[in-house]
């Protein structure tokens with residue numbers, strides 16, 4: 001049988017009281033690895049094929065989601081939306097999907113259609129106010145990357161806020177970094193167009209390490225966003241959010257983020273990454289973890305004093 005899923009430690013943010021009664025909500029950000037890409041494009045040379053068998057892998061993905069019990073789930077590389085929609089609906093979630101315009105999945109054998117971004121929210125906790133989707137533009141031309149945004153109303157507090165998720169252009173190099181830079185700026189103008197000063201959370205697979213221009217754009221523009229994991233770790237970003245071995249070599253870096261408007265929201269805590277020992281020499285995906293990206297999970301609460309009108 002398969003080993004238990006990798007489990008992570010929960011870190012309480014400095015100066016926060018985990019017993020306080022401020023009704024935090026939990027958000028999960030996760031590139032789940034498209035089935036078509038994982039089996040026919042990624043070349044994960046140390047991953048046992050059985051770990052990539054969709055018949056079991058889909059339930060490992062669901063197990064990871066449901067074990068941590070997030071209230072909002074932001075996923076990338078979703079090429080089986082109907083499966084997750086049906087499974088998560090039974091758990092009380094409403095979900096939306098936006099496919100990439102020309103997904104690489106559709107050119108691969110045994111594909112299940114295009115991959116894209118998905119956003120789910122717990123309907124007992126939130127009401128949908130508005131949903132928007134966007135094909136990100138690069139120098140005013142549509143790219144192959146998308147974003148999905150939900151304006152939600154928290155039923156407990158009555159407060160409205162925005163959750164946006166995306167998956168930026170992959171691969172290394174100066175040109176690709178400048179594409180991501182452009183996509184980041186378009187993402188922020190999309191956010192500005194609809195957020196109307198509401199508290200905002202922007203998460204995704206940005207395919208960019210913290211030293212890339214797009215990270216600077218996200219954290220130093222309007223609105224002013226902060227990285228949740230940097231906030232949890234004394235200003236330091238995670239050492240890795242993905243760690244895999246392809247035929248071309250080992251790749252270990254931090255490219256996934258949860259950004260938030262810090263003047264309006266507080267990070268109460270979040271899940272750490274598993275250690276190198278826990279991950280094991282084969283890295284991920286593996287029998288113990290179903291994607292090459294680890295999920296990011298944070299608890300947020302609304303700040304008491306904030307400058308937005310309801």
Ligand code: NDP
Pocket residue numbers: 031037041042043077100102103104105107144145168169170171205207246
């Ligand atoms: P991206 O560069 O954004 O990459 C797409 C996906 O590939 C991402 O999910 C990324 O994962 C993954 N990826 C990154 N590095 C590798 C790697 N070394 N090996 C395998 N997968 C990797 O691509 P675009 O979305 O811009 O689309 C690619 C274009 O290529 C599309 O226009 C598509 O039509 C075209 N295409 C055409 C094919 C054909 O046969 N004609 C075949 C394939 C693609 P992550 O974010 O996790 O890094």
Ligand code: CA
Pocket residue numbers: 033034037077
């Ligand atoms: Ca991938």
